[in-house]
Amino acid sequence: MRITTLLLAVSLLSGQGPSFKSHFTGQTMRVDYQHSGIATQEHYALEQIKVEGEWPGRRAELAPRSTLGPYRYEISDAATGALLFAEGFASIYGEWETTQEAADSIWRSFSETLRFPEPRRPVKLTIRKRDADNRFRQVYQVAIDPGSRQVNRASITPRGKVWVLFENGPPADKVDILVLGDGYRKKDRRLFHKDVQQLMERLFSTEPFRSRKSDFNVRAIDLPAAQAGVSRPRSGVWRDSPLALSYNALDSERYMLTYANSAVRDIAAQAPYDAIIMIANSDKYGGGGIYNLYATSAAHNEQSAYVVIHEFGHSFAGLGDEYYSSSVAYLSFDAKGVEPWAPNITALLNPELLKWRASVDKSTPLPTPWDQAAYDTLANEYQRRRVALRSAGAPESDLEALFKEQQERLDPLLAAEPYFGSVGAFEGAQYQGQGLYRPEANCIMFTRYSRFCQVCSRAIEQRIDSYIR
Ligand SMILES: [Zn+2]
Numbered sequence: 169m170r171i172t173t174l175l176l177a178v179s180l181l182s183g184q185g186p187s188f189k190s191h192f193t194g195q196t197m198r199v200d201y202q203h204s205g206i207a208t209q210e211h212y213a214l215e216q217i218k219v220e221g222e223w224p225g226r227r228a229e230l231a232p233r234s235t236l237g238p239y240r241y242e243i244s245d246a247a248t249g250a251l252l253f254a255e256g257f258a259s260i261y262g263e264w265e266t267t268q269e270a271a272d273s274i275w276r277s278f279s280e281t282l283r284f285p286e287p288r289r290p291v292k293l294t295i296r297k298r299d300a301d302n303r304f305r306q307v308y309q310v311a312i313d314p315g316s317r318q319v320n321r322a323s324i325t326p327r328g329k330v331w332v333l334f335e336n337g338p339p340a341d342k343v344d345i346l347v348l349g350d351g352y353r354k355k356d357r358r359l360f361h362k363d364v365q366q367l368m369e370r371l372f373s374t375e376p377f378r379s380r381k382s383d384f385n386v387r388a389i390d391l392p393a394a395q396a397g398v399s400r401p402r403s404g405v406w407r408d409s410p411l412a413l414s415y416n417a418l419d420s421e422r423y424m425l426t427y428a429n430s431a432v433r434d435i436a437a438q439a440p441y442d443a444i445i446m447i448a449n450s451d452k453y454g455g456g457g458i459y460n461l462y463a464t465s466a467a468h469n470e471q472s473a474y475v476v477i478h479e480f481g482h483s484f485a486g487l488g489d490e491y492y493s494s495s496v497a498y499l500s501f502d503a504k505g506v507e508p509w510a511p512n513i514t515a516l517l518n519p520e521l522l523k524w525r526a527s528v529d530k531s532t533p534l535p536t537p538w539d540q541a542a543y544d545t546l547a548n549e550y551q552r553r554r555v556a557l558r559s560a561g562a563p564e565s566d567l568e569a570l571f572k573e574q575q576e577r578l579d580p581l582l583a584a585e586p587y588f589g590s591v592g593a594f595e596g597a598q599y600q601g602q603g604l605y606r607p608e609a610n611c612i613m614f615t616r617y618s619r620f621c622q623v624c625s626r627a628i629e630q631r632i633d634s635y636i637r
Contacts, residue, residue: 191252199214290312
């Protein structure tokens with residue numbers, strides 16, 4: 169009996185891949201590089217290598233075979249070639265390369281960061297990118313010797329005060345969320361604390377975060393800004409704010425990102441973090457979320473909590489947008505005939521192999537019928553009214569009222585669908601009315617609904633599990 173138990177324990181351990189302690193020091197290594205290009209070519213160039221703080225991420229399953237995101241980075245032992253660590257990610261560059269600017273051959277460069285446990289011995293960092301057939305091909309490789317004088321081991325300069333919203337355990341065993349605020353002046357400190365509290369309360373009252381709250385730690389950093397608010401280029405508003413958050417990212421009206429990657433990373437390095445949420449001291453609707461990078465939102469809009477939850481769905485769990493009726497900057501997101509990598513979007517190339525097939529009831533047809541025409545009529549009406557309000561320079565409160573009115577009509581419309589609440593494949597997802605499908609009639613990733621669909625919920629839970637086991 170004892171022998172059986174021992175064997176079981178040994179096989180469980182070996183199933184976890186390379187052992188953490190024999191390969192890694194327990195600190196975090198951070199590699200910054202420039203990612204430049206145009207639509208037809210891209211280049212990578214090393215910026216800096218740093219060691220910063222305790223590794224807050226997982227210590228088991230370090231090199232999963234499959235990862236989410238258009239990119240994947242791998243750390244392999246330089247001497248043996250053994251794969252030690254792998255993780256998926258998306259990037260601003262990866263979105264920018266689908267825009268008109270990139271198609272027009274206007275070169276741009278973005279700073280990006282990859283973090284992984286500091287290796288004990290020399291390693292190779294390899295970046296792979298999915299090709300048109302969804303297969304990862306190598307796009308960059310660099311040798312890293314952790315003993316080299318090229319590795320910056322300077323201690324971290326405090327750039328703001330770190331505080332704890334709640335802590336449930338050591339960083340290595342929990343998902344560590346770090347909330348950063350931009351455009352909050354010194355006198356706005358209490359406002360920032362209240363915003364963090366309220367927005368995180370809404371996130372953790374939404375399933376599956378609600379049931380899994382004890383698997384999370386949430387910390388925040390006070391970062392006094394000289395002026396209130398963040399940049400809004402389309403309105404001629406400019407701010408030199410600590411995180412350099414800005415609306416109109418990729419020239420898109422409501423898209424809020426920062427391109428100041430190194431500055432954000434230097435600030436974040438003060439606290440252990442697996443995921444960053446940035447909130448802006450602003451009432452204008454906006455936000456953004458990129459897988460394994462960060463989520464952003466304006467803090468003082470009626471939709472702020474919804475935006476935080478939706479964008480965190482992108483940045484934390486790699487969920488794709490299930491909507492298709494809003495205007496976005498991307499010219500084309502997925503090649504035709506290729507299954508998207510997002511766990512909640514499918515091209516339904518083979519219904520038998522549908523990635524969420526196990527959740528589909530036998531009685532639910534694939535594709536699943538729904539009244540797309542009725543939805544389109546309603547969505548188009550509000551799209552027209554929104555454009556009219558914006559071009560007339562209407563106050564933000566009018567736009568908020570319109571969002572609310574639209575959702576009050578959309579919720580019952582979708583709830584009346586015969587397959588509402590069932591998992592199937594509903595046509596219309598990820599910016600395309602045809603050819604891409606979402607798992608349920610309604611979801612936080614589709615409309616400003618209050619719940620994640622079952623497939624999105626499961627994807628979030630799998631991501632939580634990957635951090636705590
Ligand atoms: Zn969903």
